[in-house]
Structures are given as C-alpha cells and as structure tokens.
Amino acid sequence: MVASREVQLKSFPTGNMTEENFELATVQVPSPGQGELMVKNLWLSIEAGMRALLHEGDAHFGFGKGKPVRGFAVGQIIQSRHPRFPKGGYITGLCNWQEYYISNGEGMQIIDPNLVPVHHYLTVMGAMAATAYFGLLDVGRIKAGETVGVSAAAGSVGSVACQIAKLTGCRVVGTAGSDEKVDWLINELGIDAAINYKKVDDLQEAMGAACPEGIDVYFDNVAGKSLEAALEVMKPRGRILACGTVHDYDGGGPAGPANYLQITQKRLSVQGFSVLDYMDRMPEYLSRMSGWITEGKVRSRETVYEGIENAVAAWIGLFQGKNIGKMLVKLGDPDKVE
Template structure:
C-alpha cells in the first residue's frame, strides 16, 4: 500500500477583478498518495521551486473564450512553472529521481498528467543552480531568447530599449543585446534597479520611469536617433512614448503588458499611426512558440553563464506560504530580479 502524506497547497479561490489579494489564494493542507495510478501515463513529483510570473495574474481572469490547458479552475491549486523531482512515473519519458521543469501546481506534491505533462522538460545540466530553470534556463529565458533572437532579427550596432528591464525576461534580453554588439537602455521602477542594470547587467544606460514626467522626452534623450528594437513588457503610456521614438522599420516584440494586468478596463494606446508612418513591425508572441528551439537556447545560454558572459539575479523567498505575497509584490515592484519561491532544498 503506497504511503499517503500531507500536501500543502495554494488554492485558487475564484476569478479575480482588479489587483489580486491574499484572500484570492488560500493555503490549505490535503493529502496525496505517493503512487501513480497504473496505466495513467502520469508523473508524481515533489516540487522544489516555484516560479512567480506575471502570467499567473492573467490566468486568474474569467475566460470569455474557449478554455485552454492553462485555464484556472476555482477550488483547484494554482498552476505555474516550477522545478520538481520525480517520485513515481507511468510515463515513458520520465523515471524516478529525474529532475524536471515545467508546469506544476502550487503545492508540495503534484500528480501531473495531460495536458501539462507535455510541458515538462527533463533537466539535462545540474552544474548550474536548479532554480535557474524557473528563470534564465526556463520559460522566462526562452521568452527572452525567442522574442529577441528569433523574432526581432537583431543586428550589431542597433539601438535596443527594454522596459521592465530588471525582471526575469528583461535582464536577459539586455544581456543578449549587448553580446550582439547593440546599444542597450533599460527602464525600471527604482533607482536601485537602475543601478543594477548598469553595474551588474551591463546596460549602456538606464532610467527610473517613475521619475520621468514625460516618457517621450526621456526616450528622446537616450535615443536621439531612435529605437531599432523595443522589447515590450509594459504597455500603456510606455508603448505610446516608444512609438513616437521608433526608427523606420523598427521592431517591437510584445511578450507582456504588466501595467495593464490589474486594470478592470485596459488603457487604449494612441500614436498607432506611427506604425504606418515608420513601417514598424509589432508582433505579440508566446514562449510556447519557441518550445522547438529550447535545446538550441539551452546550449547557448548555459555556455554564456559558464563563461561569465551572462549573469542572473534572483529574489528568493522560502516556503509555499510565501507564494501569494510574492505574486502580489510582483505588481508592486518589490522583487529585485527573478522572483522564486523555494519549497525544498534537498537537491541542492
């Protein structure tokens, strides 16, 4: 008879309007049997790290269209990316003691089956911190790689602007751009983060957008000849200001618009005529688009890490119970670097 153990979980209470609150995420303790049902094609894991990402807030909205594999269900554990250790498996691609990253639950133990098992990757390299697979070597890293290298078609000497530049995606985009020989400026919401962009991540310059009364003028100051590539993480007024400052045939890969996630009525964007005047290409994308590129991305980025050409900064909290506060803090700018929650350090 398989052992039955307690399982702490963060339960999604109900669909959210406006900013998420602690009461939207309920800490409970259930039980789980440490054995995968025979013939189920599932994997049972112990979760080691969970990733706190802005996308989680979007998934808390009530969907008006067809539900997807990531649609949240009230009364069920919150779903997000994490790093886990396989305890038992009925799936041919995974065996006991494998380390994996991918979609899992906000809980100590998860039974992962279709559709989320399609998003699991076996961890090939353990000569870097395992937590990196929630960030630089996981979904945020693949987002940065796909949006910059694959979608933006960067060239040496081009001017690149990155908003939310100290976050999980932005800090990597800026470093990729510097390695390409680009001129790179980032923006962030505190002077501490601005200093990090310049001193730690090697950006050519950076500014605190909260201290700029005129974003259009600020961007003109940093990019007097215009912006070739704007890596969009923010939306709203920032996007408006950028459009006026783009170069002819500029590119804007859009991976997120964090300024809009908690608004009941998203802001409209003016200046869209610049898309026509300057022949600007703006294209939204999703990390899923680049799953086939993951091996290529992994080899390149790991090499840069090992050679010291790329650095990464994490903001680490301990314990599953800290996850709701971490998510709320993400939208208040409390984190400095990639926000990670540690559930267990047994594999460090």
C-alpha cells in the same frame, strides 16, 4: 499518503489581485500508481503572464475557481513507478502550486542538475527567458549597432533581453521602476542607459535623451504608458516586439497606446510572438545559454520568497515591482536520495 499544502483560487480577481482571492489548503497526496511519479516541488516560478489568464469566463491552462493555481515549477522525483523518470531526478513543467503532486510525466522535462543549479531552469534557462532570445534574434533580427529598448528591463525576461542584445553588439536602453534596478542594469548587466520611470517627469523626454538617434527595436513587456513614450522615440520603420502587456494584467487599465497613430506615421511594425512556438528549438537555446552562463556572459538574479504560504505575496509583489530579476518561491530543499 503525504500531506501537501496548495494554493487555490477562491475568486477571480477584479482589478488588482489580493490575498483574499486565494486560499491555502492542505490535501493528502496518495502514492503513485503504475506509470506515475510523486514530485516534491522545490521552486515555483512567479510569472506576470499567468495573471493574464486569470479572468472569469476566459480562464486557460486549467485555472478555475476552487482549483489550485497553475504555474511552472522545478521539482524532485521522490517516488517513481515510471521508467523514464527515475527517483531522485529533477523535472520542470507546468503544474499546480502544490508542495507534492502525482504526475504521469506528460509535459514534464527532465533537467540536468549538474549543468546549472536547478532553479536556473525557471530563470535564465527557462522557457520564459527563451522568449527574450527568440524574440530578439528570430522575430526582431537585431543587428550589432542597433539601439534596442527594453521595458521591464530588470524583470526575468527583460534582463535576459538586455544581456542578449548587449552580446549581439547593440546599444541597450532599459526602463525599470527603482534606482536599485537601474543600478543593477547599468553596473552589473552593463547596458548603456537605464531609466527609473517612477522618478522622471516625462518618460518620453528621458527616453529621447537616452536614445538621441531613436530606437530601432523595442522589446515590449509592458505596453500602455511606457509604449506610448517609446512610440514617440522609435525610429521610422522601427520594429516593436510585442512580448507582453504587464501594464494591464493586474488591473492597470487598457494596454493600447493612445498614440497608436505613430505606428502608421512612422511605418512601424508590431509583431506579437510567443515562446510556445519555439519549443522545438529549446535545445538550441539551452546550449547557447548554458555556454553564456558558464563563460560568465549572462547573469541570473533571483528574488526569492520562502514557503508556499508566501507564493501569493510573491505574485502580488511582482506587480508591485518587488523583484529584481526572476521572482521565485522556494518550497524546500531536495531530499537526500540513496
């Protein structure tokens, strides 16, 4: 038996979630049975989208009151009675927010620690980052010379979207919530313009000034007010890639833009999509992205909280914009395996 701390959902949040909605508990994890493995979680992926699943009566992916919070993680196999998952190896997948757990391997992917640092499988090499790749290239079919707008541009998906759009030869304009983020986007990631939406009086005006010819493709992670501004700046027949609605995930109010009429008047398209439809093309993504990382063309940046006791703070912090790049919680270092 191994003692393992886990984050449990005590109550479904209404409006902004708080520490009171969660509880840290300690459970005893038994040894793995035949066909099972014990995993030591090293990194938890903190994701905005998971907040959207946290609704009473409408919970998905195993969320429930009194149950552990669910999320993507990277862990190390520290015991194994499963032939496909050797002890010492690293895996990633959807699991619970736990320090240790038993798995039968279903839905878990083995990852290569020699290709990139293992936590990159939750950042630029992760499925969430692949959202940017498939969204821009497959759904949006962006072309060199087009102007691409990205909301939550300094976030985990947005920052990858910015970099892929630049690599494609687009003019890229991002919005973010701090001067530090704006600085990073422009000076480190090399995008063409970035706007601190908290500092401008009129976001539409600022976006219009940054995109004098309008936006061809808008990679939308947020919806709500920032989408309203973007709709006014879109070119006729522009394409909006509806990736997410961070605006309303954590009690931010309705995500639909008040000026929805612009969609009709400008003949815009809005296309919802999910990376879950591209899982069969993840090898293509991993191959291209690892190449870009190796060549120094894509950078990963993380904001790291330490310890499972700070996982909820990290999640809450995500909605307060405390992350630059990917928000992660580091649970521990890998065990030495003989």
